[in-house]
Amino acid sequence: TPLYSSAASDVYKRQGGGISLRGNNNVRILINGKPSVLTANGGLEQFPADQVAKVEVITNPSARYEASGTAGIINIVLKKNKQGGFGGSLQLTSGIPAHHRANINMNFKTEKFNLFTNVGYRYSNFFGERIRHQSVIRNGQTSILDQMEDQKRNDDHRNFYIGGDYYFNKKNTITVSYFKDKIKNTDELDLQYSYSNAAGEIDSVITQFENYSEPQNFNQLEIDYVKTFDKKGQKFTTSIVYDWWNDDENESLTIQNMIPFSEEKINTVTRDIESSKDLLIQADFVSPLKNNGKFEAGFRGEIRRITSDYSATINEEPIFAFNNLLNYDEQIYGAYLQYGQKLNKFNYLLGLRTELSDIGIGDRENKFDDDKNYLGFFPTAHLTYNFSQRMNMQLSYSRRINRPRFWQLNPFGGLSDIRNRFVGNPDLNPMYTDSYELGFLKRWENFTLNPSIYFQHNTDYFQFVTEIDENGNFLTFPVNLSHENRGGVEISAIYNPVKWLRLSGEFNYYQFKQVGDYKNLNFDTENDNWSARLNSRMKFKKGLTAQGSFRYRARNQSGQFLTKAQHSIDFGISKDLMDDKANLSLNFRNILDSRIESQVVTGENYLLESEGKRMGRRFSATFTYRFNRKKNERDRMPGS
Numbered sequence: 001t002p003l004y005s006s007a008a009s010d011v012y013k014r015q016g017g018g019i020s021l022r023g024n025n026n027v028r029i030l031i032n033g034k035p036s037v038l039t040a041n042g043g044l045e046q047f048p049a050d051q052v053a054k055v056e057v058i059t060n061p062s063a064r065y066e067a068s069g070t071a072g073i074i075n076i077v078l079k080k081n082k083q084g085g086f087g088g089s090l091q092l093t094s095g096i097p098a099h100h101r102a103n104i105n106m107n108f109k110t111e112k113f114n115l116f117t118n119v120g121y122r123y124s125n126f127f128g129e130r131i132r133h134q135s136v137i138r139n140g141q142t143s144i145l146d147q148m149e150d151q152k153r154n155d156d157h158r159n160f161y162i163g164g165d166y167y168f169n170k171k172n173t174i175t176v177s178y179f180k181d182k183i184k185n186t187d188e189l190d191l192q193y194s195y196s197n198a199a200g201e202i203d204s205v206i207t208q209f210e211n212y213s214e215p216q217n218f219n220q221l222e223i224d225y226v227k228t229f230d231k232k233g234q235k236f237t238t239s240i241v242y243d244w245w246n247d248d249e250n251e252s253l254t255i256q257n258m259i260p261f262s263e264e265k266i267n268t269v270t271r272d273i274e275s276s277k278d279l280l281i282q283a284d285f286v287s288p289l290k291n292n293g294k295f296e297a298g299f300r301g302e303i304r305r306i307t308s309d310y311s312a313t314i315n316e317e318p319i320f321a322f323n324n325l326l327n328y329d330e331q332i333y334g335a336y337l338q339y340g341q342k343l344n345k346f347n348y349l350l351g352l353r354t355e356l357s358d359i360g361i362g363d364r365e366n367k368f369d370d371d372k373n374y375l376g377f378f379p380t381a382h383l384t385y386n387f388s389q390r391m392n393m394q395l396s397y398s399r400r401i402n403r404p405r406f407w408q409l410n411p412f413g414g415l416s417d418i419r420n421r422f423v424g425n426p427d428l429n430p431m432y433t434d435s436y437e438l439g440f441l442k443r444w445e446n447f448t449l450n451p452s453i454y455f456q457h458n459t460d461y462f463q464f465v466t467e468i469d470e471n472g473n474f475l476t477f478p479v480n481l482s483h484e485n486r487g488g489v490e491i492s493a494i495y496n497p498v499k500w501l502r503l504s505g506e507f508n509y510y511q512f513k514q515v516g517d518y519k520n521l522n523f524d525t526e527n528d529n530w531s532a533r534l535n536s537r538m539k540f541k542k543g544l545t546a547q548g549s550f551r552y553r554a555r556n557q558s559g560q561f562l563t564k565a566q567h568s569i570d571f572g573i574s575k576d577l578m579d580d581k582a583n584l585s586l587n588f589r590n591i592l593d594s595r596i597e598s599q600v601v602t603g604e605n606y607l608l609e610s611e612g613k614r615m616g617r618r619f620s621a622t623f624t625y626r627f628n629r630k631k632n633e634r635d636r637m638p639g640s
Contacts, residue, residue: 021059021071028069031076059454060382060396060437063336063351064284064296067378067401085109087628095587095620098125114165116177122157130612132420136472137605142198143472145419149191149612156184163222175224180217187212189416205259210416211252218245231288238283246275251416270312270322270415278304292342296351300334310412322415325364326426328406332357338380347384352377355401361409361426368411368426376401376432390443402431402462408478419473420608429480432459448494454510455487463559465518466601466608474601474608481516481523481559502537514558521604529556543576543583564598582625589618 021027058065059072088106093099100123107116132147163177189210195203220243227236249272257263284298305328312322338351359372378401384394406424413423439452461484466476488510495503509530516523531554537547552567569592574585593616601608 021057021074027071028066028073029076030073059452060398060435061380061400062349062382062398063338063353063378063380064298066300066334067353067355067376067399068403069400085628087626089624089626091622091624093620093622095124095618097127097616097618098123099618099620100124101622112167114167116161116163118159118161120157120159122155124155124157126153126155126615127151128153128612128614130610132608132610134474134608135606136468138472144196144198144200145472146194146196147191147419148194149189151190151614152188153614154186156186158182171228173226175222175226177222179220179222182218183214183216185212185214185216187214191417193419202259204257206255206257208256209254212416213250214247216245216247219243229287233288233294234286236283236285239280241280241282242278244275244277246273248273249414251414253416266315268312268314268415269316270310272412272414273309274306276304276306278302294340296336296338296340298336300332302330302332304330306330306406308410308412312415322412324367324412326368326410326412327360327362328409329360330358332403340382345386347382347386349380349382351380353380354378357403357430359403370426372429374430392441394437394439394441396437396439398435400433400435402433404428404430404462404478408462420476421473422476425477425479428462428478429460431461431480433457446496449491450493451489451491453487453489456485458484458486461514461516463514463516463518463523464561465523466560466603468603468606474606479518481514481518483516484512484514486510486512500539502539504535504537506533508532512558523559525557525559527557530554543580544573545575546573547571560601560603562600562602564600566594566596566598568592568595578625581627582623585622585624587618587620587622589620590615591617593617 054077056075056077057072058075061069061073065073086106086108088104091101091103091105093101101121103118103120105116105118107114109115128151130147130149130151132145132149134145134147136143136145159179159181161177161179163175165173165175167173187210189208189212191208191210193206193208195205197203220241222242223240225238228234229236249270251268251270253268253270255266255268280300280302282298282300284296286294286296288294307328308326310322310324310326312319332355334353334355336351336353338349340347340349354375354377356375357373361368361370363369376399378399380396380398382394382396384392386392404425408424408428409426410424411426413421415421434457435454436456437452437454439450442449459482460480461482462478463481464476465479466474468474488508490506490508492506493504497503507530509528511528512526514523514525532552534550535547536549537545539545548569548571550567550569553565555565556563568590570587570589571591572585572587574583576583593613595615596611596613598611599609601610
């Protein structure tokens with residue numbers, strides 16, 4: 001079994017930022033070992049943290065897992081619901097700024113079936129701001145643009161989940177479920193552009209106001225079948241998942257020159273209608289063998305089509321350069337075999353996974369016509385030596401793939417800020433990773449230590465490139481560069497000095513070397529980076545618990561981009577009530593208002609500096625009431 005980071009059992013939700021492992025945000029998130037719609041759009045908030053049994057951080061996954069996710073996998077394992085009859089929970093949340101949520105979960109379980117449903121609603125406001133400073137030298141003259149941005153975002157989120165398990169007998173179970181998620185994102189954005197010369201004299205001022213609306217509808221139908229056998233540990237599982245969604249992005253921009261004189265307003269309207277259909281079929285078989293051996297095999301196939309219909313007008317006149325329809329077709333078929341055995345103190349697990357990818361991109365205007373077919377082999381190996389029940393060492397290897405996501409391929413990036421645009425690259429190729437790790441785990445009575453060293457070799461790695469056009473506007477897009485080598489050390493520890501106090505921490509340091517050229521520009525970079533995390537949890541009498549978290553990420557230089565250091569502090573406190581039937585929790589996030597993204601982009605004859613935050617401090621209070629359900633039993637949620 002792969003070695004898991006001991007710090008992973010710290011259940012603390014990270015909101016307002018991406019999740020990364022060892023400085024890499026290409027992380028695959030699973031719930032009980034399966035993909036779930038709850039890993040997107042803030043869905044993890046739909047169940048309380050006390051329903052999580054553990055969080056497994058798998059930095060070198062075995063062949064049983066799909067090969068995507070070069071950083072690894074985070075698997076959230078929920079607690080079991082063993083109690084029969086009728087049960088459920090009600091959860092109410094209110095916060096400042098507005099963060100209101102209501103969620104009710106119910107199930108009815110007998111010897112032959114288990115029916116479950118969940119209904120949720122969330123309403124949230126987020127306030128952000130950003131300033132940008134850019135300096136461009138052209139024909140010996142320096143022009144300066146200072147940009148100020150204020151943003152208000154509103155998320156209106158409703159979801160419904162219903163399903164049931166049917167137990168044919170003790171060895172055969174089928175589950176059918178349906179999930180619907182309806183979201184409407186509404187944003188308002190105020191922008192001011194101030195142009196000046198090197199002496200600081202203002203040439204012109206332009207204002208822009210944006211109204212943005214994005215209704216989304218997501219549907220998922222899932223059928224699962226589980227069969228166990230007389231032989232202990234032998235099991236066959238299969239799943240069929242079909243999901244379909246649509247996303248209607250609408251931008252309305254009002255632009256006006258204010259200095260040196262006021263001009264008529266310019267109205268720009270864009271619309272991007274995206275839709276997707278996705279069919280996933282998966283089957284897995286595991287069987288113990290003689291001499292402490294175990295055999296596993298499985299298949300996974302996924303077929304997906306995404307369309308993006310983009311249009312834009314200025315003062316009701318079409319902008320033909322931006323009007324297009326993009327079709328993205330993806331078929332991925334994978335199969336794996338793996339065998340493991342325990343030989344006294346030595347364990348090994350060897351596996352091989354192969355995946356065939358068939359990807360096609362086309363459009364209405366015939367600007368993009370690219371078909372890509374590639375067959376990949378992904379071997380894995382995990383060798384573990386158990387010195388004792390409290391100490392082991394593991395050497396592991398896995399080969400992984402990072403396929404470009406649709407937003408990285410979609411060339412229609414919107415026109416909300418014409419001076420700083422991001423677009424996808426339809427010609428982006430997948431990135432491959434060879435990952436090696438040596439880990440050590442030692443447990444004492446009240447202290448656990450888990451150091452590890454790792455090395456990753458990435459080929460065709462993704463790098464963002466920023467270019468400037470003849471009008472002084474910036475365009476950022478992803479490209480493939482030659483290769484990247486990354487090596488580091490990670491240390492995680494848990495310390496329980498007294499029964500009521502638990503301290504944990506994690507420190508990661510790595511060095512990297514990136515090699516590659518794009519359009520005769522060299523992007524070779526050598527640098528290092530580090531991050532740290534400290535958690536404390538205090539459990540007092542009568543169900544009172546407090547938890548705090550501090551995170552720090554050091555500055556990082558990669559290619560053209562310098563990202564400055566960032567730190568944050570979160571704190572939460574909870575109290576069990578009514579003989580553990582209820583719980584009240586208070587959460588304070590980003591207490592120091594320090595989650596600020598600061599970045600510097602440099603290029604030939606230009607400099608672009610930016611500093612901003614997507615949200616400030618947040619406070620919320622959550623009340624949970626459980627009826628005929630124990631505290632350690634979970635709600636039934638999609639993917640679980």
